[in-house]
Amino acid sequence: MCRSCAAPTGPNDLSAGTGHPLPGLSRRGLLAGLGLGALTVGLSAGAEAQAVAAEAAVAVAAARNGAWAGPAQGRFPAGGHYGAPRGGGSHAGQDVSNSTGTAVYAAAAGTVIRRSWGGGLPGRTGNGLVISHGGGQYTYYGHLSAYRVGLNATVSAGQRIADMGATGNVTGPHLHFETHTGALGTTVNPVSFLAARGVDLAGGWSRIDPGASGATVVVIQHLMNQRGYGLVVDGAYGSVSADAVKRFQRSKGLAADGQVGPATWPVLVYTLRQGGSGSHVRALQTALNRRSAGLVVDGGFGSVTTSAVRAYQSVNRLVADGEAGPVTWRALTG
Numbered sequence: 001m002c003r004s005c006a007a008p009t010g011p012n013d014l015s016a017g018t019g020h021p022l023p024g025l026s027r028r029g030l031l032a033g034l035g036l037g038a039l040t041v042g043l044s045a046g047a048e049a050q051a052v053a054a055e056a057a058v059a060v061a062a063a064r065n066g067a068w069a070g071p072a073q074g075r076f077p078a079g080g081h082y083g084a085p086r087g088g089g090s091h092a093g094q095d096v097s098n099s100t101g102t103a104v105y106a107a108a109a110g111t112v113i114r115r116s117w118g119g120g121l122p123g124r125t126g127n128g129l130v131i132s133h134g135g136g137q138y139t140y141y142g143h144l145s146a147y148r149v150g151l152n153a154t155v156s157a158g159q160r161i162a163d164m165g166a167t168g169n170v171t172g173p174h175l176h177f178e179t180h181t182g183a184l185g186t187t188v189n190p191v192s193f194l195a196a197r198g199v200d201l202a203g204g205w206s207r208i209d210p211g212a213s214g215a216t217v218v219v220i221q222h223l224m225n226q227r228g229y230g231l232v233v234d235g236a237y238g239s240v241s242a243d244a245v246k247r248f249q250r251s252k253g254l255a256a257d258g259q260v261g262p263a264t265w266p267v268l269v270y271t272l273r274q275g276g277s278g279s280h281v282r283a284l285q286t287a288l289n290r291r292s293a294g295l296v297v298d299g300g301f302g303s304v305t306t307s308a309v310r311a312y313q314s315v316n317r318l319v320a321d322g323e324a325g326p327v328t329w330r331a332l333t334g
Contacts (some may be wrong), residue, residue, distance in 0.1 A: 005092055005124050005142060005176050008119035018124065022251065064198030064259070066212035066237070069158035069290070070334040071107045071141065072175045073203055073316040074098035080174070082189040087184065089123060093140065094190045094201060100145050100173040102164040103315040105291065106155040106303035107177075108133045108196070115151040118142070118168070124176075126168025129161060138184045142176035143287040147189065151255050157214070158290040160315075177201070180319035198261075199334060206334050207261035216333055217241070217289040220260050223268050224248065269329040276301040282325050287332040288312060 073096075080095030110133040114120050119128030119140050126143035133139065145165025155161055166173040179193040180186055191201050198207035208216055217237045224231050229244040245264070246256040252267050260268065270280045277300050285297045285305060293308040306322040313320040316331055323331075 001175050002086070002091065002093075002095060002143070002174075003045055003171060005086065043254055062209075062211065063196050064207050064209040064212065066159060066198070066214040066216040066325050068108045068194060068197040070194070070199050070201060070203065070206075070331075071139070071177050072096045072098065072102060072104050072164060073318070073331055074102065074164075074174065075283060076202060077172075077174065082187075082191065084148055086123075092187045093142070093176050094122070095174045096164075096201070097172065097174040098317050100163070100165050101315070102173075102175075102317055103291075104141055104144065104162040104164055104175055106131055106159045106161050107139045107179075107199075108137075108157045110134065110139075110155060112151055112153045112155060112161070113138075113151055114140075115147060115149075119168045119331050126169075126170065126176075127162075127165065129160075131155060132184075136182045138180040138312045140176075140178035140180065142178075143170050143174060145173070156290075158292075160292040203331065203334060205262040205265045205330050207259055208237065210237055210239070212237040215286055219287050219290075219333060220245070220268070222279045222286060223270075226270070226278055226280040226283070227268075253311065263314045265329070266326055266331065270324075271326070272301055272324040273305045274301050274303065281305070283330075284309075284329075287329070291332060 021328055054133045075097050077095050077097045082091060082094050084091040110131040112129055113132045114128065114130035117127065118124035119142065120131045121140065127147065128140060128144065129147065130140045131139050141162055143165055143168060144162040146163040149155055149161045164173055165177050177190050179188050179190045181188050194201045206216065208220065213236050215235065218233055218235045221233045221241060224244055227248065231241055231244055242258040245260060246258050249256040249264060254263050256265065272281060272284055279299065281301045282297050282299045285295045288308050289295055291312060295305060295308055309324055309328065310320045310322045313328060318327060318331060
């Protein structure tokens with residue numbers, strides 16, 4: 001984990017739960033992670049609690065829109081959590097440990113604005129990247145062994161941008177990942193920040209809500225079409241696609257809420273291998289392309305797709321057997 005990577009001491013917008021590797025979403029932490037402002041002053045305690053709950057519920061649903069992706073596969077090392085003591089400050093991000101060379105991906109679309117030692121941020125060491133996502137949101141990727149994008153590059157969510165490493169003041173190879181809101185230098189807890197956006201930084205299944213758009217929605221639509229739902233594959237998770245997912249969920253005895261999450265993904269995906277063909281293979285090819293595979297989406301699981309699956313599995317330290325099962329799908333769609 002990081003020996004340094006500390007943020008200066010002082011007020012923090014998301015301090016709740018920082019004493020635990022997997023902190024929960026407090027009210028204050030959730031609102032800060034979503035970038036919500038203060039509620040109207042003067043509400044009674046009960047009315048304020050109801051208003052906060054209602055606003056947070058709407059904001060969370062709107063935030064799980066498919067725009068964010070998991071930056072790396074690995075484990076959370078002891079002491080590598082946000083807020084852990086670091087000399088005169090506190091740990092500014094979440095560490096994700098894996099071997100040197102493990103792929104690192106952009107957490108959302110944006111522009112690379114820093115590509116230097118420590119990303120030019122105080123207290124950070126090692127090769128670092130900073131991506132600006134607009135709206136005062138930034139992500140930082142530290143201790144990299146190699147860069148795969150240049151300064152000022154425009155990147156998409158899930159695009160491979162670097163390799164995990166052990167550069168700088170560290171005890172072993174890992175990704176030091178930070179989220180900043182409001183301004184570069186104002187960190188918030190990356191675990192709860194991404195959770196509010198439907199991404200499990202620890203590597204679990206993503207959560208995609210109605211109203212989402214993008215490549216992951218295309219994956220969902222292709223998988224639904226393999227099951228006979230006849231959706232237009234447009235990448236927009238509107239009412240027609242949401243109603244189809246709800247029907248599918250009811251048919252499987254699941255809560256018919258339209259959210260494609262940890263309960264729905266495992267029964268929606270297929271285990272695929274070379275020789276297969278169909279819309280489910282198109283879903284797989286689309287998911288691989290979101291992770292920089294560059295495949296033709298033709299629905300045929302031939303040797304090229306097999307090589308792409310193996311390459312993805314290898315750089316993410318999964319079993320590289322060329323078969324797309326639940327573990328590979330979970331990583332691809334996270």
